Structure formats: structure tokens, C-alpha cells
Amino acid sequence: MITLNHYLIVSGMLFALGLAGVIARRNIIIIYMCLEMMLSAANLTLVAFSRFRVSEGLPDYAAQSLVFFTITVAAAEVAVGLAIIVALYRAKQSVETESVTKLQG
Amino acid sequence: MPAQDAAPTLPSLLLLLPLFTALTILFGHKLLKGASVFLSVASAVICFVISVMLLHSQDSAPMLFPFLSVDKLKIAIDALIDQQSRGMMLIVTSIGLLVHIFSLGYMKEDEGKVRFFGALSLFMFSMTGIVLAGNLIMMFIFWELVGLSSYLLIGHWFHKASAAEASKKAFLTNRIGDFGFMIGILMLFAANHGDVSFAGLKESFASGPLHQVAATQTTFMAFAAICLFMGAVGKSAQFPLHVWLPDAMEGPTPVSALIHAATMVAAGVFMLVRCAFVIEASPDAALIIAWIGGITALMAALMATQQNDIKRVLAYSTLSQLGYMVMAVGLLAMQVGSHLHEAGPGHPAMFHLYTHAFFKAMLFLGSGAVIYACHHEQDMWKMGGLMKHMPVTFVTFAIGTASLMGVPFITSGFWSKEAILGLAFEVKGGSPFFWIGVMTAMLTAFYMTRLFVVAFLGKPRTDSAHHAVEAPIVMVLPLIILAGLTLFSVPLARIFEAMKPDHAETHMTVMVASIVALVIGSGVGFFIYSGKDKDPLNIKVFANKFYFDEIYAVIVKIFQDTVAWIVAGLERLVVDGIMARLPAYLATRVGSAARVLQGGHLQGYTFLLGLGVLLVIYVVVFALPVSGH
Numbered sequence: 001m002i003t004l005n006h007y008l009i010v011s012g013m014l015f016a017l018g019l020a021g022v023i024a025r026r027n028i029i030i031i032y033m034c035l036e037m038m039l040s041a042a043n044l045t046l047v048a049f050s051r052f053r054v055s056e057g058l059p060d061y062a063a064q065s066l067v068f069f070t071i072t073v074a075a076a077e078v079a080v081g082l083a084i085i086v087a088l089y090r091a092k093q094s095v096e097t098e099s100v101t102k103l104q105g
Numbered sequence: 106m107p108a109q110d111a112a113p114t115l116p117s118l119l120l121l122l123p124l125f126t127a128l129t130i131l132f133g134h135k136l137l138k139g140a141s142v143f144l145s146v147a148s149a150v151i152c153f154v155i156s157v158m159l160l161h162s163q164d165s166a167p168m169l170f171p172f173l174s175v176d177k178l179k180i181a182i183d184a185l186i187d188q189q190s191r192g193m194m195l196i197v198t199s200i201g202l203l204v205h206i207f208s209l210g211y212m213k214e215d216e217g218k219v220r221f222f223g224a225l226s227l228f229m230f231s232m233t234g235i236v237l238a239g240n241l242i243m244m245f246i247f248w249e250l251v252g253l254s255s256y257l258l259i260g261h262w263f264h265k266a267s268a269a270e271a272s273k274k275a276f277l278t279n280r281i282g283d284f285g286f287m288i289g290i291l292m293l294f295a296a297n298h299g300d301v302s303f304a305g306l307k308e309s310f311a312s313g314p315l316h317q318v319a320a321t322q323t324t325f326m327a328f329a330a331i332c333l334f335m336g337a338v339g340k341s342a343q344f345p346l347h348v349w350l351p352d353a354m355e356g357p358t359p360v361s362a363l364i365h366a367a368t369m370v371a372a373g374v375f376m377l378v379r380c381a382f383v384i385e386a387s388p389d390a391a392l393i394i395a396w397i398g399g400i401t402a403l404m405a406a407l408m409a410t411q412q413n414d415i416k417r418v419l420a421y422s423t424l425s426q427l428g429y430m431v432m433a434v435g436l437l438a439m440q441v442g443s444h445l446h447e448a449g450p451g452h453p454a455m456f457h458l459y460t461h462a463f464f465k466a467m468l469f470l471g472s473g474a475v476i477y478a479c480h481h482e483q484d485m486w487k488m489g490g491l492m493k494h495m496p497v498t499f500v501t502f503a504i505g506t507a508s509l510m511g512v513p514f515i516t517s518g519f520w521s522k523e524a525i526l527g528l529a530f531e532v533k534g535g536s537p538f539f540w541i542g543v544m545t546a547m548l549t550a551f552y553m554t555r556l557f558v559v560a561f562l563g564k565p566r567t568d569s570a571h572h573a574v575e576a577p578i579v580m581v582l583p584l585i586i587l588a589g590l591t592l593f594s595v596p597l598a599r600i601f602e603a604m605k606p607d608h609a610e611t612h613m614t615v616m617v618a619s620i621v622a623l624v625i626g627s628g629v630g631f632f633i634y635s636g637k638d639k640d641p642l643n644i645k646v647f648a649n650k651f652y653f654d655e656i657y658a659v660i661v662k663i664f665q666d667t668v669a670w671i672v673a674g675l676e677r678l679v680v681d682g683i684m685a686r687l688p689a690y691l692a693t694r695v696g697s698a699a700r701v702l703q704g705g706h707l708q709g710y711t712f713l714l715g716l717g718v719l720l721v722i723y724v725v726v727f728a729l730p731v732s733g734h
Binding site: 019022100 | 705707711712715
């Protein structure tokens, strides 16, 4: 039997993996992917809670509609973020975080 | 009665006119040019006339205007007019006037003439303030003003390093005395619940809070009296603060005559006589004061015997005579204290002050005329034979010298010296003072004979002495007037009832002793110095003024170096170290520690962010107590 805890553990592992990737990796594209993974973890939590909050035999759909919202906004955000990365690559010929040092003192 | 109406007008005019003149000269000297000199002289004339008019006014103490009024504390600028202040005012204004006139000639070609007369007017203002003062605070204010004008006038030729040094020395030495004076005032102020007017203090000593204090706390009273006396020690140049007066001779000679012989230095004695009731309340203080006066009189007379500068001889003689007066103050207080009877208004110290003011001013102006005639030569060994070239100066100087030496019966100096010696003779335990007085009188006769013989008799030793001519009329006239006053000031004093002590019995012993002292002193002086071209005696200790300046220099050096060392240490440790360097060090360390966090590494920030989030979650979930449900 799969319970809410299973879902939450998977979601937590996803989030931790994502955070580890964001911290450890230097390639901005991979960091970006890891960020998306953390977002997915959050979505997964929301859906899980929605599924397990049953009232009158039906799950709570409010959370699920919120997840759709999040996915949509995330898609738009990815489009903007990738565009920034492309612009950055054009300027620096690199997508490593070390190469972006212009604001350092 | 119109006289009562007129009373406050005259004193306030007397006080404010010189101030007005000084201010006018200060602000308008460019506009007025030479006229400001005459403005100053005119103000001196008017002041003299007013003080003569005041001579026959009744005793009164009108308030001119309030100065300070806080709750019960009321300090006013007032005018205490009584026998003492009337007499002193006459001295100040008459000698002031003569010195103004003399200066017209003496300072004729001086570039700073206008500045000089402005400062003279300022001095007249401050001196009238002291004389009129009806309370100690007002007296203290004008006391300081007198110190300032003295500083300005000593340093008149400030481009000369020695004059600048001398004015600084005079001012600083006076400050030491003034500090004591201020403490003394504050002690009386505290003991008498804020009333420091002379009338109030006197009443309080007779039957009031101070009467109690004087009876029970003798140490407090002695300390207060000594502190007041410190003011006089500074201003009247008594031992051990006497060192400034001889150096003050760097100022122009008229200034030496007015300020450093006749009036300002006498202000200390004047103040002591005003506060005589304080000293009478403490026999210990009276004894100390008498001793200080005696020591000063004798020591200064010894130093005067070996000086070569004509003005310096006179300066030491002034010191010595001031010592006489201070000694008289102490002695009379001892006598009154032991016999418990009221002191008369005529004080022997004031009497000597009065006669001394005239003949010493005359001697100084005479020396000024000599210096002027010899082209600003002050060394008496470079003069000589002036008798033939300057007959008027010679005669007047002779009269002054005779008066200072105390030639019996005809000179005023004799009577006032007799009064003091007689007092010393009468007072129980006064015999050492009597002998000090006689010794001093003998030395005075000796050094004045020396000065007189060397400068005026014999033959000219230098060209400038050979070509000396009599001084112009504006300089000679004051000399003649002062010589007249020197001879007749005793009968005049009787007419004005100003200064004469009310009991001046003459003792045969005293008179014989002082005449013998005079004959021995001047005889020996004449015998040693007649016809000599250089000093046959050579006593280093006297010539070097007992090495007081050197001793003070060493003391000041040791003291100052120690204080400087301590202050430098504190500066380095506290100001530099704890207050400046320590915060700087802390800020640097905290900064460099915090800088590590801001390395500009994106991942670093994210890691810290993650840590922060974890911390918040940990705190919210596990550490905080569960609230509500």
C-alpha cells in the first residue's frame, strides 16, 4: 500500500537532489535543470496532499489546479531563463558560473 | 537733596567713561587717528575731576546695574564709596592723569601710540572697577581685567622677544594667584550663603554665619584668608610670586609708573585692607601674611642692591615697599585680633600705599625722563653726571629718592614708614617684623643712594649721557606736580581725610632706629659708590635675584615633564589605544570575517540559502514550543 509518506519521501529526495545539483554543479544549464527538479518536487508534494485529502469521496482539486498553474508559469519561466542563458553564452562564450564575475568587487 | 541724586551718576560716569574711551579707540582708531590719544587724555582729566568731586560726598553704596541674578544670588556692579575707595580713587585718577600727560611726550614717536592709549584707558576702567567694587565677585571681574590690561601694556613692544616673554610671565604668574583668590571667594560664598558683598560679609563676621564659622572652624577660616591673600600675592607680587614684576619693566616706562608701581600692584594691598575683617578672624593667617610681607620686603631690598638697570632697581624697591604694606596688613590684623577692637578706617598700609604711589610714580617717571634723554639707555653705569644736563629731573628725582629713603620730617615716605614701623613695634610678637623693617629701610637707603650717585652725580660715562638734555615740558610738568605731592601728601591727606591712620603715635625708639638706619644706609652707599665707574661690589646671589627664576624653571621643567609624560602615556593608552585603535581593529576583524561570506560564488550563496532554510525549518518544527492546538 502506497501512503502519503512514500510520496513525501520521494518528493524530498527529488528536492534534495535538485538542491545538491544547484550547489555543486558549475554548468548553468545543469543548475537550471536541477532547479526544475526542485520545482517538480514541490509539485509532487502538492498533488500528493491533494490526493490524500479526501472529502465526500473526492480528492481536493484546488491543489491540483494550483499545480497546473505552477507548471504553466514554470514553462514560461524556462523560456525566459533559457533565453538569458543563450544571451550569456553569446557574451561570454561560456555557461560556467565562474565566468560570470562582472559584479564581483 | 541733589547730592544724593548725583551720587550714582558720578561713580557710573567714572566707571564707564574710560570703558567708552577704550572701546571708541578700539573700534574707531582708524577714523580718529591722532585724536584718539587726546580722547584718552580727556577721559583721564574728567575722571580726575570726578574723583575730586567725590572726595566730599557721603559714604554710600549705590547699585549701578545688576550683573547676575539667579534666585537668591544677586551680584551687582555697584559703587562702594567710602573713605578707602575715595582716597584710592584719587590716587588712581591723579597718577593716571599725570601718566597720560607724561606719555604724550614719552610715546610721541611710537608707532603703537594709539594702541598704547587705548590700553591705558582700558586699565583706567578696570582699576576704577576694583576701587569701586562693593562685592568680591565684581572685584574679581575687574581684577582679571586689570591683569589683561597689564598684559597688553607690558607687551606693548611685542616684537621684542623679551617684552613678549615678560607679558606672558606676568599674566601666567598672576593666574596662579587669581586661582587662589577665586577659591577664597568661593569659600566665603559658601560659608555666607551666597552673599559676598563687603557690607554683608562684615556684618556676617560681626554677628552672622561667618561669626560662627570663625569661632569653630579655625582651619577653614585660615585657609579662606590665605586663599584671598593668594590673589594679593599674585597682583602685588609678593614672595613667592614676585618674579613677574621686575620682568614687567619691559613695558614702556609710563606704564611701569602707573601700573607696576603706583596702582595695579597696590590693588592687592587695597583688597587685603578691604577684606581686613577676614584676616582679623584668623590669627594664623595674619601671622603668615605678615611673614610673607616681611620676607618680600627684605629679600627684594637685598636684590635691589645689585641691579644695574635703573628701572629694575625701582622695580625691586616697589616689591620691597609692597612687602612693607602687606606686612602692615598682617600686623594690624594681629593687633586687632588680639585686642578685639575695631580697626580704624585709616590703615597704615593704605597710608603707605598712598604716599608710595606718589613718590614711586615720580621716581619711575623721572627714570623715564632719564631713559628718554639718554636715547633709551637703561643701564645706570652708562649714565652719570646727569645733574648738570637735567636739573629739573635731578631735583624731582632727589625728592623722590629722599621720600623713598624716608628722610625725616619733610618727606611723606618718612611718616608712612614710621606708621608701619610703629605698628610693628606696638604689636605683641612684632619685634622680628620691626627689625626686618629697619633692615629694609637701611638697605633702601643704600640702594637708592647707589642709584642716585651713579646716575646723576660724577661725570658722564658715555656719549649719550654727555649729550642728554632736559625732557620736554609735557614730561617735566608731571614730574614737578608729583614732586610737590610727594612732599605735601601728608598734609593733603589730613585735608582729604583719605588715608591717614587715626592713631599715629610716634615712638622715640622707632624714630631713632629709622633715622640711624637711614644715615648708615645712605652713608655707606655714598662712600662706596661716589666717583666709581663700575660696581665695586659684586654679590652674585643678589644680582641673580637669589636664583628664583632658575629654581622656578627647574621646578616647572620637572613638574611639566612628569605631567607631560603621564599625559602622553594616557594619550597613547586610552585615546589612541582603547578609543581609536581598538574599535578600528574590531571593525577590521569583523569585516574580514564577514568578507569571506561575500565571495561572489553563486553556489556559495545558494548553499547558505539552503542552510538558512534548513535552520528556519528546524527552529519552527523542533525548537519552538507547539502553540495553540
